[in-house]
Amino acid sequence: MGIVKARNKRAEPKRRERGEAFPVKHLAIIMDGNRRWADKKHLPRLLGHREGVKTLKELVKYAGREGLRYLTVYAFSSENWNRSNDEVSYLMELLAEAIRDELDELHSNQIRLSFIGDLSGMPVALRSEFDLAMERTRDNEQLSLQVAINYGSRLEITEAVRRIAEEVKGGKLSIAAITEDLLGSYLYTKGIPDPDLLIRTGGEMRLSNYLLWQSAYTELYITPVLWPEFTPDLLEDAMAEFASRQRRFGGD
Ligand code: IPE
Numbered sequence: 001m002g003i004v005k006a007r008n009k010r011a012e013p014k015r016r017e018r019g020e021a022f023p024v025k026h027l028a029i030i031m032d033g034n035r036r037w038a039d040k041k042h043l044p045r046l047l048g049h050r051e052g053v054k055t056l057k058e059l060v061k062y063a064g065r066e067g068l069r070y071l072t073v074y075a076f077s078s079e080n081w082n083r084s085n086d087e088v089s090y091l092m093e094l095l096a097e098a099i100r101d102e103l104d105e106l107h108s109n110q111i112r113l114s115f116i117g118d119l120s121g122m123p124v125a126l127r128s129e130f131d132l133a134m135e136r137t138r139d140n141e142q143l144s145l146q147v148a149i150n151y152g153s154r155l156e157i158t159e160a161v162r163r164i165a166e167e168v169k170g171g172k173l174s175i176a177a178i179t180e181d182l183l184g185s186y187l188y189t190k191g192i193p194d195p196d197l198l199i200r201t202g203g204e205m206r207l208s209n210y211l212l213w214q215s216a217y218t219e220l221y222i223t224p225v226l227w228p229e230f231t232p233d234l235l236e237d238a239m240a241e242f243a244s245r246q247r248r249f250g251g252d
């Protein structure tokens with residue numbers, strides 16, 4: 001029994017042994033690979049998404065407990081509308097269900113929940129769920145969780161430019177006032193520091209229109225592990241890898 005137990009026991013992360021906090025303040029995740037996970041298990045593909053929600057739930061709980069400040073997850077891209085109607089409706093229903101089932105616990109764990117993306121393109125009923133959830137958790141101070149829904153970076157930047165142009169046209173803003181910081185303040189992520197680390201599960205070596213502006217100097221960590229199989233241990237591996245990276249920001 002001893003051996004089996006010892007083998008299955010989760011090794012205490014070195015970080016925690018040393019009494020250190022996560023080396024990352026803002027973590028972004030592209031939660032990819034749900035359908036491939038279902039295929040691998042010979043399950044209906046939609047069940048992969050349901051399993052993915054469970055993974056997110058565990059990870060949020062863990063990250064919040066460990067003191068992560070910001071977590072931004074990619075749940076539905078502006079390009080994901082190109083999937084079948086069945087899959088899109090399933091994803092919308094799953095989202096509504098997840099909010100309904102998890103909001104109390106998120107709130108009691110002091111998690112601040114927000115939704116980023118083109119929310120105007122979302123079903124009205126869901127939008128009011130988003131608003132209620134954001135309103136209820138807005139003063140929470142543990143972990144700030146951003147769920148990117150109908151999100152696409154190019155649209156985000158385009159919309160920002162359009163609003164800035166309107167203000168210049170209306171005489172409220174001078175062209176000289178348009179700086180990187182100003183543009184950043186017109187994005188959905190206003191007030192949130194840029195991600196230090198971006199994890200993509202599922203092995204694809206691309207950003208898929210996610211946080212393009214915000215990730216200019218973000219460290220990338222791509223793992224072949226499919227999202228439903230991602231665990232707190234694997235998060236610790238990514239954190240350890242991040243801690244060993246040398247960030248130069250273009251300097252020496
Ligand atoms: C990510 O998993 C979830 C969404 C994009 C909504 P996928 O559905 O992309 O699963 P794979 O990548 O096809 O396995």
Ligand code: IPE
Pocket residue numbers: 030031032033074075076077080204206208
């Ligand atoms: C990115 O995954 C979007 C989400 C995880 C929500 P996709 O599966 O949509 O990305 P591509 O199509 O492989 O680039």
Ligand code: MG
Pocket residue numbers: 032033034202
């Ligand atoms: Mg995918």
